[in-house]
Amino acid sequence: MERNKNFIADLLEIETPAFVVDKQSLEKNLSILETVKRRTGCHILLALKGFAMFKVFPLLRETLDGVCASSQDEAKLGREEFNKEVHTFSSAFSESEFEAVIRFSDHVVFNSFNQWKRFRPRLSAVKHKISCGIRVNPEHSEGTVPMYDPCGKGSRLGVKREDFDENALAGISGILFHTLCEQNSDALERTVTVVERSFGKYLHDFSWVNFGGGHHITRKDYDLDRLCKIIETIKNTYKVEVYLEPGEAVALNAGVFVASVLDIIKNDMPIAILDTSAATHMPDIFEMPYRPHIIGSDEKGCKPYSYRLGGMSCLSGDVIGEYSFDQPLNIGDRLIFTDMAHYTMVKTNTFNGIRLPSILLYHTENRYMETVRVFGYEDYKMRLS
């Protein structure tokens, strides 16, 4: 409680907009992941697509076995900054990208047998050992949002059972499946049952199975015992190594985003314009879509003072949401958005030339707010011609 009070007081002092990652919360998540590793002997990778704050990689690498990458640049970042195992999957590699991917990766996972057959000859020229796999599509949906359902109708992700080419498996050491999004281990259990039914007979000949991401392992109500049982069963039945590659679970509730009120205007209702933007700093508000929580706020109308919170961009719909507060908002007030370390930070952009938020790291033990990165004009300019 005292820790929280201090953290919030310190957040009210910083320059905004900024992401603030809390080192102690990251450590708490890592200790849960460490327990899963210890109990089961599985391998856990950080999905860089979800969290790529490389300043904290030295801390993460004490527990995690490496990273999973989705492109040559994530693979390179993983090699340069994490430097443990690098596993790379893409829905399709280009010739030039593949060159870089194999340079930096230990595992490469192909999305089709076409891609595997096309790139297989290139692997013999590589000096280090690369373990290859195929992503399978278990045709089993656990999610309700089509945008986040890799097994939905017409999905381009993974090879279905009917297309699994058992004559092209020489050189393939494992399979990857990814079906979950922010889910508990009961959803994993159902998925694994289907995977075993469709692909079980091949698993005996493989050396690893990658369970993908979407496991909300560090959430309070997550059923760790069930997860450990599933991993142990698969390991023992097929004599394979099991990999998990969570992104979100690594940084869940480990960071906030702080913004300030720049102006307050009125059009049908009070509107507070913040020094941020949903379009540039929190695009998942539209894409996911979701409503971030702000400390001390509630839904519109639940507390005495309601506001529409708007962003700085030209987009008419650049609205974070409608919130209510106990006190009226004033220019200069800080708003603290919770659980913003994963995905939000990696998805920012500079539309309208809006400057990227700074990135800070909070050290609870001495209340030190470390400025890791402040962005400027050059970061905007270098993305353009």
Ligand SMILES: Cc1ncc(COP(=O)(O)O)c(C=O)c1O
């Ligand atoms: C193949 C794969 N692995 C891992 C992840 C990470 O998922 P999460 O951050 O939800 O754990 C994703 C997310 O889309 C993915 O597609």
